[in-house]
Amino acid sequence: xxxxxxxxxxxxxxxxxxxxxxxxxxxxxxxxxxxxxxxxxxxxxxxxxxxxxxxxxxxxxxxxxxxxxxxxxxxxxxxxxxxxxxxxxxxxxxxxxxxxxxxxxxxxxxxxxxxxxxxxxxxxxxxxxxxxxxxxxxxxxxxxxxxxxxxxxxxxxxxxxxxxxxxxxxxxxxxxxxxxxxxxxxxxxxxxxxxxxxxxxxxxxx
Numbered sequence: 001x002x003x004x005x006x007x008x009x010x011x012x013x014x015x016x017x018x019x020x021x022x023x024x025x026x027x028x029x030x031x032x033x034x035x036x037x038x039x040x041x042x043x044x045x046x047x048x049x050x051x052x053x054x055x056x057x058x059x060x061x062x063x064x065x066x067x068x069x070x071x072x073x074x075x076x077x078x079x080x081x082x083x084x085x086x087x088x089x090x091x092x093x094x095x096x097x098x099x100x101x102x103x104x105x106x107x108x109x110x111x112x113x114x115x116x117x118x119x120x121x122x123x124x125x126x127x128x129x130x131x132x133x134x135x136x137x138x139x140x141x142x143x144x145x146x147x148x149x150x151x152x153x154x155x156x157x158x159x160x161x162x163x164x165x166x167x168x169x170x171x172x173x174x175x176x177x178x179x180x181x182x183x184x185x186x187x188x189x190x191x192x193x194x195x196x197x198x199x200x201x202x203x204x205x206x
Contacts, residue, residue: 004155010180011150017184018143021191024198025101025136040198047201048098048132057082059098059128059135069093077127081106097197100190101135102128107168107186108142111179114166115149123168150180 003011023030029037049058055068062080066073069089073080081102082093095103106126113121129135153176157163163176171179 001152001154003151004153004158006155006158006177007150007153007180010177010184011147013184014143014147014150014187017187017191021187021194022136022140024191024195025132025139043097043132043136043198045131047198048101048135049096049130050197050201051096052197052200052204053094055093056096057093057099058096059102059130061130074123075106075126075128076124079128079130081123081128083123097194098130098135100194100197101139104187104190105135105138105142107183108139108146110168111164111166111171111183112142112145112149114171115146115164115176116152117145117149119165146183153180 020031024040025043027040027042030040032038051058057067057070059079059081060067060073062073062075062078066080067082069084070082070093071084074083075081081099082095106123106128109126110121110123113119127138129138153163158177158180159175161175162172164171164174164179166172166179169179169182174182
């Protein structure tokens with residue numbers, strides 16, 4: 001199926017931001033923003049779970065229970081993501097790289113399922129990871145699944161309200177093209193946050 005002309009720039013932006021984020025997490029180099037390469041090492045488990053301030057939200061062992069201010073750990077398996085039912089704490093808690101990366105991976109995987117999959121996957125069925133390598137692989141898998149879902153969308157699908165039935169956002173009330181745009185901006189701003197946290201982690205150890 002030919003790719004919709006409206007989708008092409010959004011796909012290009014998606015591919016660009018995913019590569020920037022995966023390079024930033026894995027190295028060995030990352031684009032500095034001005035066309036030169038900067039060497040970076042792969043993200044360590046300590047860095048992935050680093051809590052730079054008190055009372056962070058993170059990915060935690062389910063046996064340890066939720067962190068301060070959280071009331072539950074969502075997810076399946078041994079690890080869960082700090083969460084709380086609405087209304088969420090105000091101001092929002094500071095979140096670790098693990099939390100932010102887990103959020104992105106979960107969002108991509110679930111949205112893919114609710115676009116061209118079973119339309120049944122929930123947060124309680126998603127498996128989070130307590131290590132950087134596992135979390136990075138989960139992000140790659142989620143990004144690949146979402147990209148595959150995008151490639152099934154024709155012009156009609158882009159304009160269809162509720163083409164994505166993802167239950168944790170406004171997808172059922174939005175034209176699909178708006179959902180595609182929203183996912184890109186989620187990747188852009190959380191990816192930048194993860195990059196900054198990597199910089200802060202390195203700086204406070206120098």
